[in-house]
Amino acid sequence: MIQRYRVLGQVVPEEERLQPLLAEAYARKLPVLCECRPGTELPLYIAHRNERYVLARWPGSGARHATACDHYEAPDHLTGMGQVRGSAVIDDEKSGETSLKLGFPLSRGAARLAPAALTNDKPTVKSTGQKLTMRGLLHVLWDRAELTHWHPKMAGKRSWFIVRRALVEAATGCKAKQEALPHMLFVPETFRLEDKEDIRARRRAALERVYRSPDEMMVVIGEIKEIVPGHGAERIVLRHVGDMPFVMNPDMARRFHKRFAGELALWQAQDSVRGNDGHLVIAGSFARRRQGTFDLVEVALMPVTGEWMPYETSDERYLIARAVADKRRFVKGLRVNLDAEAPIASLVLKDTGEQATAIHIHDRDTEAGEPLEALLASEGVAHVFWKEGEALPQRVARPRRGPAPKQEQVLA
Known part of the structure; x- marks a missing residue:
């Protein structure tokens, strides 16, 4: 999927000519929209870092993006971020400050x-x-x-x-x-x-x-x-x-x-x-x-790991190594404040089609407790149990979109 953004009334791909447009939008404090889901308003904010303008998703909005989008993030409820968002981590959507x-x-x-x-x-x-x-x-x-x-x-x-x-x-x-x-x-x-x-x-x-x-x-x-x-x-x-x-x-x-x-x-x-x-x-x-x-x-x-991906167990280390070797696209779940008994998704695969797939490392022969059952019942992603030696869910080819829409007049 070609990453595209709507900025100053234009739909443009993520390439070098995007920088001057972002510079103007940054100066004028105008929003930028991600075009990964046409018809869905997905605002991004602009940060000025290392002499470049960088687009970042609003915290907590990552799960609304298309799975193939660079701004997609695993839903908070699958990781420890769900526990601290809004309490220990408070995002100001107006200022972008956390x-x-x-x-x-x-x-x-x-x-x-x-x-x-x-x-x-x-x-x-x-x-x-x-x-x-x-x-x-x-x-x-x-x-x-x-x-x-x-x-x-x-x-x-x-x-x-x-x-x-x-x-x-x-x-x-x-x-x-x-x-x-x-x-x-x-x-x-x-x-x-x-x-x-x-x-x-x-x-x-x-x-x-x-x-x-x-x-x-x-x-x-x-x-x-x-x-x-x-x-x-x-x-x-x-x-x-x-x-x-x-x-x-x-x-x-x-x-x-x-x-x-x-x-x-x-x-x-x-x-x-x-x-x-x-x-x-x-x-x-x-x-x-x-x-x-x-x-x-x-x-x-x-x-x-050698890729600087966090892990908690040898099984999780092997899972990450397998996903990297298979050239998969994924997001690693983190525990944040949660204790070791709280279930979280180890990985969320982004390359399994319109719906992402959460990978859980749990013994499926052991009866699932109530917290795990609640996690597996959550919507928005598919859920898969995994053990060492098993194959990961099949990859789905990333969608290819046609040419960018005809550029609109730049907004005054």
């Missing part, structure tokens, strides 16, 4: 120097969805960055440079605790030896908040390189910032390994998975001590 309610602090006094809970995954936070846990924040940003989306043309093109750029762009337009989220988010820049000093200078500027006061905290999102013991504590070393280790005291290290035993085991097993060069992503709040070291406070870990 307010995030966080369930963890970003400043600390004497009482917070040694956190009582490592991940803030408290029952009151998980069950209501009123505030985002650290994992919830990571999943929301991953979703907004569309790092949950995959199509065959992406193969071999996702690097940390691309992931970082998408995350930084996703944070733009978000605020938390009455501040712009980018001011409190640190995502390490790709290290290049020839630019070492310039990168250090930019990093120092980005960390101004925690350098200003030991009571201020920020959130880091990065890839773990190694976890090493050192002088009675443990250090988490991230790629691209090897000279900036994050320190855990013995008590926190003990709780860290207990809480994230499953995620660490999946990460360690990646080396034995043929053809899988996966990663382990960390999100964590941190502060800087006066001595110059950095302390982690709240933490979340997320194993991802």
